[in-house]
Amino acid sequence: ESRGFLFGPQLALRLGAGFVPVRKKGKLPGEVATETFKKEYGEDVFQMQSDAIQKGQKVVIVDDIIATGGSAAAAGNLVRKLGGNLLGYVFIMELDFLKGREKLDAPVHTLLTGQEKGLDLPLGQTKESAEEAAKPVTDAGGAASQQQP
Known part of the structure; x- marks a missing residue:
């Protein structure tokens, strides 16, 4: 319920929009x-x-993940109850096998879309490039660290 707080406010700020917590x-x-x-x-x-949403105000619901859709649907219902115009939903990841x-x-x-057997790779990334990016590297001090994609 609160993981969307990690990026929702920053997205709203970037868009010049307000942020309303659910x-x-x-x-x-x-x-x-x-x-x-x-x-x-x-x-x-x-x-x-x-009083968080005005009648007719345009709203996008943002969260980290959609699994079964129950909590997202509840958030959408709240927006509509308050008179908002729900434009859509944005998620970082979807467990699409849960529909x-x-x-x-x-x-x-x-x-990102998750399958039962793993995640689909982002556009333009191959399995090999993903595996290469995930390999640990040794820095000058000898400690292992992860490469940044």
Whole structure:
């Protein structure tokens, strides 16, 4: 619920847009809108401050990963409850074998797609170049470090 905080505010700043957090129940002050969603083993609740989105305001939901789509759908429902215009969803990674995007009724954009047997490589990267980038190298001090892709 909070990993999107790592890059959501920076993306909003870069776009000249606002950032509105979606939090689990009881973590936000003031009046909140609430949406319950199903998880693998039960239910959870998301909340958003009731005055955070103006009627007709354009909104993009940003998060680190989409798996089953339940939490993303709940966030989208909150945006609509508050009168926002949901333009779509952006995720760093999608576990596409879980078919979470099928629960979402707005465009979905992802950077990486995960398969049951591994990740698809980014555009232009080969298996060999990915393996080479992952090999440890020894620096002048003798400590192992990872090469930066």
